[in-house]
Amino acid sequence: VKLKGGRRWSAFDAELRDENERRRTLEAELRRAIPAGEIEPWFQPVVEASDGRIVGVEVLARWRHPERGLLAPAAFVPIAEELGLIGAIDEAVFEAACARAAPWVAEGLIELVSCNVSPRDLLDPAFSRKLIGRLAKTELPATALTVEITETFLLQDLALARRHIERLAAKGVNIALDDFGTGYSNLRALMHLPIQTVKLDRSLIDDVGRDARVSKLVGSMLHAARALGVSIVAEGVEHEAQAVFLRAAGCDRMQGYWFARPMPGDDMEARLREGAQA
Numbered sequence: 001v002k003l004k005g006g007r008r009w010s011a012f013d014a015e016l017r018d019e020n021e022r023r024r025t026l027e028a029e030l031r032r033a034i035p036a037g038e039i040e041p042w043f044q045p046v047v048e049a050s051d052g053r054i055v056g057v058e059v060l061a062r063w064r065h066p067e068r069g070l071l072a073p074a075a076f077v078p079i080a081e082e083l084g085l086i087g088a089i090d091e092a093v094f095e096a097a098c099a100r101a102a103p104w105v106a107e108g109l110i111e112l113v114s115c116n117v118s119p120r121d122l123l124d125p126a127f128s129r130k131l132i133g134r135l136a137k138t139e140l141p142a143t144a145l146t147v148e149i150t151e152t153f154l155l156q157d158l159a160l161a162r163r164h165i166e167r168l169a170a171k172g173v174n175i176a177l178d179d180f181g182t183g184y185s186n187l188r189a190l191m192h193l194p195i196q197t198v199k200l201d202r203s204l205i206d207d208v209g210r211d212a213r214v215s216k217l218v219g220s221m222l223h224a225a226r227a228l229g230v231s232i233v234a235e236g237v238e239h240e241a242q243a244v245f246l247r248a249a250g251c252d253r254m255q256g257y258w259f260a261r262p263m264p265g266d267d268m269e270a271r272l273r274e275g276a277q278a
């Protein structure tokens with residue numbers, strides 16, 4: 001028995017060592033990847049619910065790892081947040097995305113570019129000032145930018161959240177509340193902060209048009225948002241039935257695999273030009 005237990009422990013130690021090793025490697029690789037430009041912006045179309053026209057794009061980070069191929073945010077955003085590297089990533093993605101998408105806006109191919117920021121970035125008291133400075137160096141008009149924030153952040157420090165949101169809103173930047181419906185669904189924040197958009201989380205959209213109770217709930221959320229003059233983007237729309245329901249329920253814009261998956265800048269540009277010709 002003793003021997004068996006001992007073996008189990010040493011296997012556990014080895015696993016821990018492997019895990020630590022893996023993390024250290026990832027950390028070193030990530031520190032190198034950011035200045036090397038390996039973290040790049042991908043784009044997912046946001047469509048108008050009424051006619052399916054592409055009106056904007058959400059910027060989503062991808063890591064083009066030299067050996068391991070293309071990595072999704074789940075593989076590196078959480079560790080980047082822990083290591084305090086997420087700010088550098090968001091900055092790199094933001095700059096590359098603005099450079100890429102500014103001409104699309106200038107040519108009238110889209111109206112909106114939506115960028116994600118980590119709740120961690122937002123705890124920096126200078127966050128909004130830095131972002132406005134960075135934006136001024138790009139060709140993208142402030143009114144074409146949406147910054148997607150999460151409720152977690154509003155709950156952490158409401159006074160700071162208010163300062164950032166008001167500073168950005170004063171410049172004409174749109175604020176969207178991401179992952180709405182997953183946490184405390186902060187309707188108070190919507191009433192008291194200049195937030196123009198909410199993004200209904202995929203977990204709610206999954207069962208819409210299929211489960212009567214979820215459909216009712218989403219319907220009433222859409223109703224409440226409309227009453228507050230807030231526009232709604234439904235994310236994670238994968239099936240036509242969901243799109244049909246959401247359109248009928250008064251959702252403004254939609255995003256999801258049913259319309260298009262996230263894609264590299266070149267593909268996004270080709271698609272926009274195709275649409276403009278048709």
Ligand code: C2E
Binds near residue numbers: 059061093116118257
């Ligand atoms: P999010 O902001 O909620 O982004 C939506 C996620 O849903 C994206 O995953 C997108 O690819 C995925 N998605 C879109 N449509 C569908 C669909 O129809 N079905 C399904 N199953 N998924 C869909 P992705 O690109 O893996 O990003 C995951 C999360 O990582 C994002 O969630 C966001 O929180 C974070 N993230 C992405 N890019 C950045 C970034 O540049 N900075 C920061 N701080 N976070 C980022």
Ligand code: CA
Binds near residue numbers: 058116148178
């Ligand atoms: Ca988002």
Ligand code: CA
Binds near residue numbers: 178179199
């Ligand atoms: Ca989301």
Ligand code: CA
Binds near residue numbers: 178179
């Ligand atoms: Ca999210």
